Amino acid sequence: MPKLLIKGNRQPLQGEVKVSGAKNAAVAIIPAAILTAAPVRIENLPEINDIKILVDILDALGVKTQWESSSTLLVDASTLKSWQPPYDLVKKLRASYYLIGALVGRFGKADVPIPGGCDLGPRPIDQHIKGLAALGAQVDVEHGLIRVEANHLTGTNVYLDVVSVGATINIMLAAVRARGKTIIENAAKEPEIVDVANFLTSMGAKIRGAGTDVIKITGVDELGPADHCVIPDRIEAGTYMIAAAATGGNVLLRDVIPKHLDPITAKLREMHMTVDVTDDQIRVVGCASPQAVDIKTFPYPGFPTDLQSQAMVLLTQASGSSVITENVFEGRFKHVDELKRMGARIKVEGRTAIIDGCCGLSGAPVRATDLRAGASFIIAGLIAEGDTVISEINHIYRGYEKICDKLNALGASIQEIE
Numbered sequence: 473m474p475k476l477l478i479k480g481n482r483q484p485l486q487g488e489v490k491v492s493g494a495k496n497a498a499v500a501i502i503p504a505a506i507l508t509a510a511p512v513r514i515e516n517l518p519e520i521n522d523i524k525i526l527v528d529i530l531d532a533l534g535v536k537t538q539w540e541s542s543s544t545l546l547v548d549a550s551t552l553k554s555w556q557p558p559y560d561l562v563k564k565l566r567a568s569y570y571l572i573g574a575l576v577g578r579f580g581k582a583d584v585p586i587p588g589g590c591d592l593g594p595r596p597i598d599q600h601i602k603g604l605a606a607l608g609a610q611v612d613v614e615h616g617l618i619r620v621e622a623n624h625l626t627g628t629n630v631y632l633d634v635v636s637v638g639a640t641i642n643i644m645l646a647a648v649r650a651r652g653k654t655i656i657e658n659a660a661k662e663p664e665i666v667d668v669a670n671f672l673t674s675m676g677a678k679i680r681g682a683g684t685d686v687i688k689i690t691g692v693d694e695l696g697p698a699d700h701c702v703i704p705d706r707i708e709a710g711t712y713m714i715a716a717a718a719t720g721g722n723v724l725l726r727d728v729i730p731k732h733l734d735p736i737t738a739k740l741r742e743m744h745m746t747v748d749v750t751d752d753q754i755r756v757v758g759c760a761s762p763q764a765v766d767i768k769t770f771p772y773p774g775f776p777t778d779l780q781s782q783a784m785v786l787l788t789q790a791s792g793s794s795v796i797t798e799n800v801f802e803g804r805f806k807h808v809d810e811l812k813r814m815g816a817r818i819k820v821e822g823r824t825a826i827i828d829g830c831c832g833l834s835g836a837p838v839r840a841t842d843l844r845a846g847a848s849f850i851i852a853g854l855i856a857e858g859d860t861v862i863s864e865i866n867h868i869y870r871g872y873e874k875i876c877d878k879l880n881a882l883g884a885s886i887q888e889i890e
């Protein structure tokens with residue numbers, strides 16, 4: 473397994489970076505494409521491993537897929553013949569849970585192995601199951617499989633006990649083919665949910681309220697062709713914003729939706745960084761002595777949990793102590809021990825981490841404990857003195873398109889080594 477070698481010493485990142493399509497929208501839109509037997513074209517897909525694996529899963533189910541370019545996929549699910557995606561592929565990513573809603577919507581049945589994804593502590597799917605059962609499906613979890621069967625789905629009211637991105641989208645995928653009206657209450661409001669709803673609407677689905685906490689779906693008998701462009705990845709963008717700030721750099725991010733990045737922009741400004749926003753671009757200019765700030769992660773529009781570890785690295789450079797409270801996932805501090813190996817001074821108490829600022833980091837061997845942790849170690853490596861070697865980088869490649877090339881073009885020195 474290759475590793476990443478990062479030469480540190482705080483070279484300020486300078487230049488422009490183009491942000492790719494959003495992983496967490498794309499990984500739902502590809503399964504959603506099997507809801508129709510008509511042709512679907514999806515543009516602006518990120519070149520990341522999660523997407524490659526999902527396309528392999530569709531191929532294994534009998535769907536015809538073809539890459540029109542490196543970021544545009546054609547899907548023809550008229551040949552879909554199986555409702556049993558293979559364990560070896562499904563276990564590699566979290567988003568394979570969307571195959572449940574999509575297969576049940578199309579076939580009335582799905583046998584999907586329990587999904588993989590980042591280890592962030594317990595990641596139950598009880599709300600997905602509750603929603604599908606409320607729509608009239610029989611759901612059994614046995615032998616590591618989620619088995620779902622429904623003669624027909626019937627629209628209903630579903631109140632989510634926790635705000636869940638995955639459950640909101642999965643219920644939406646099944647409900648677009650149910651008889652009658654479904655109302656999802658306490659729905660998640662992430663921009664990726666709006667993107668999936670827009671995609672489904674372009675196929676002929678009837679969805680109102682995506683992006684609010686009440687989503688109303690009126691089922692239709694059939695869905696048709698679609699041509700869709702995936703929204704920019706706000707988490708990739710936020711990662712580069714933080715990297716620019718941490719290195720005291722000056723970076724222009726292109727192809728972003730600035731509104732989606734408001735929580736990050738606000739925190740960087742609070743730390744005294746300069747953030748200039750135009751239509752679809754953001755420039756971040758670092759400052760000599762950033763201020764400590766407190767961060768609490770929350771569902772959108774709160775500060776995203778997927779940027780918590782990257783922000784933690786930045787806060788090691790602030791003057792004063794900062795507090796991060798992780799409200800979304802109870803086990804999302806696994807990066808802390810690795811950052812301590814690099815000299816960070818961080819104390820974790822339950823869901824809270826206290827970060828001492830003005831900390832000189834030093835390069836060290838570290839293990840990417842999950843996708844965003846891996847990205848945070850790259851940022852730490854850029855500002856550390858000496859070399860950092862990151863292992864288990866397969867996690868990083870699950871979600872960041874050409875991250876080494878993009879950072880090297882900004883003046884970083886990162887290379888893959890054996």
Ligand SMILES: CC(=O)N[C@H]1[C@@H](OP(=O)(O)OP(=O)(O)OC[C@H]2O[C@@H](n3ccc(=O)[nH]c3=O)[C@H](O)[C@@H]2O)O[C@H](CO)[C@@H](O)[C@@H]1O
Nearest residue numbers: 496567594595596597598599600634635636637638800801
């Ligand atoms: C593929 C994808 O889009 N992944 C994202 C998605 O993950 P994912 O969809 O897994 O995250 P959820 O929004 O579902 O999880 C939020 C919280 O709800 C809990 N929960 C969730 C479902 C459920 O049935 N029961 C339950 O208790 C989870 O344990 C967690 O504490 O949203 C997370 C929160 O923004 C992001 O970090 C992930 O990057």
Ligand SMILES: C=C(OP(=O)(O)O)C(=O)O
Nearest residue numbers: 566567589590778843844
């Ligand atoms: C947690 C993440 O991904 P996943 O849900 O796919 O594991 C993430 O994108 O940070």
